[in-house]
Amino acid sequence: MPFERRLTLDASAAEYVIDVANVVREPALGGERAADLARLSGLLDALAEFTRDPAVQVYAITDRSLLTDGRLTPEERQSLDRWYLEGLLEVLPRADDRILELADALELRVVSADNFLDFHRAYPWIPGNRDRFLRPFLQPDGVIGVRPRIMPVPPEWQVSRKEEEGLLLEAGVYRRWDRSAHRAVLGRDWRCPEADCPLFGAADRPRSTALPRRRKSQVLCPTHGLPLADAGPRPSRAQVKVVMDGTVRGRFMVTAGEPLAVGRAPADGGVVLGAWIDDTEVESVSRTHVMVSYDGTGLSVVDERSANGTWVRRRRPTGDELVPLPHGALWHLRQGDSVVLHERLELLPSGRQFVFEEDPADGTVGPRVSADAAGPTMMAVPWPPGQEPG
Incomplete structure (x- = not known):
């Protein structure tokens, strides 16, 4: 797919944040030119493979200097200008503090080789972090890949020096995002x-x-x-992913107060799953299989009298549990739940924290299911006797 379709500045859809200039200007990522937009394309392909999501959504930010970098071709600079004008690329004098602001407020994962030493005091979760950062690298076959990284814990003098450098680059720094106010x-x-x-x-x-x-x-x-x-x-929105055989095939948004029909071929502007799943599985999904709704805090699902049934997968510390969803019954999805339409097909709500909160009913919260993991993990769970999908 054209890699620019993976770029978004939609805060409710983005899953990763990338410093475009850092990637484009990194010779270690291959190519003979000092600046090459193909490195961004290669990185986005690597993220798609890492997450098993061909349409993974990335919040792209760049330093303004990249738009006039003479080491890029005129066509590459035109592409950057167009993305900026179309709202696909955020352009700032300096990108680092904005990247961390987004990562902190929205819990996006950061793809960068930068250690962000001058922000360690402002964001104390950075030093030693093991799960919020990915590093791009060039594989032996010449293809760009990504892998998790452990952020360094630097000595105090290094942090102070980087802070001084940052103050010289930008006269003053923005305050940290107030996480209590971002919703x-x-x-x-x-x-x-x-x-x-x-x-x-x-x-x-x-x-x-x-x-x-x-x-x-x-x-x-x-x-x-x-x-x-x-x-x-x-209106607030929630993102839902269409997952088949453990791979994200597509995604759709549910707007608060606007229930959305999902199935093989629902009427009135619903989500047509046939655009994303194999023909053999389409026949196991009803024309309007479920209705998905969002109330601004959590997602709910109703089985619309589907022919082969619907289940809810609840992820528990002791293992997954499949719960049949009776026709017409409303199920309020908790953190970690997914909706099973077929043994190979699930609807996976985003794990973003501004969509779900901890469930106060019983105090239990399943493992976080999110693009922050290396793709959605689909555990093999036996179907209840007599309830195998037909």
Whole structure:
């Protein structure tokens, strides 16, 4: 697929954050040129393989200098300009602090070879971290890959020196994102005074769910640094992935208050699974198999009298449990649940924390299911006797 389809500034859909300039200008990732946009394409392919998700969504950020880098071809610079204007690429004077702001607020995983030493005090979860960072590397066959990395725990003098360098590069630093407030900010529609702003432009432009910046009590445009105007509430959304044989085949969004039909060929604008799954499995899925809804805090599912039944997979410390979903019954999905339409086909809600919260009913929370893992793990669980899908 064209790799630019994996770029998004939608804060509710992105799963990784990437410093584009860092990747494009890294000779160790192959190629003979000092700057090569093909390295970004190779990295996105590597992420797709790592996550087993061909359409993995990445929040792409770059330093402004990349757009005028003479080491890129004119066609490559035109592509960067177009992505910026279309709201697929965020462009800033310096990208590092914004990358960590997004990672901290939205719990995105960071793909970078940078150690971010000048931000270790602002983000104390960085030193020694083992699960929030990936490093791109060149494999022996010349193809780019990614692998988890352990962040270093540097001596104090190194941290201080990097902080001084950062202050010289940028006169002052933005305050850390207030994590207690990011839900409220993402629930509003924001407008930038600059009408041509690719993130928060005029009302006739497509609405963005990019993450604004905060500085004390102000909400700012990350591109122009100007205060954003609050244009009213925005319906919250949740992401659901279509997983077949352990591989993500597609994804769709569910808007709060707008139930969505999912099945082989649902009417009235529902999600047509036949676009993503094999023909043999399509016949095991009903025309309208389930209705999925979102109330702003969690997802629910109702079996719409499917022919072959629906199950909910509950992930427990002792092993997975399959629970049959009676026709017409409403099931409120908890963290870690997935909806099983066929033994090879599941609907996997995103593990993003601003979609799910811990369930207060019994205090139990299953293992986190998220793109933060190396792809969705599908455990083999026996079907209950007499309930095998037909």
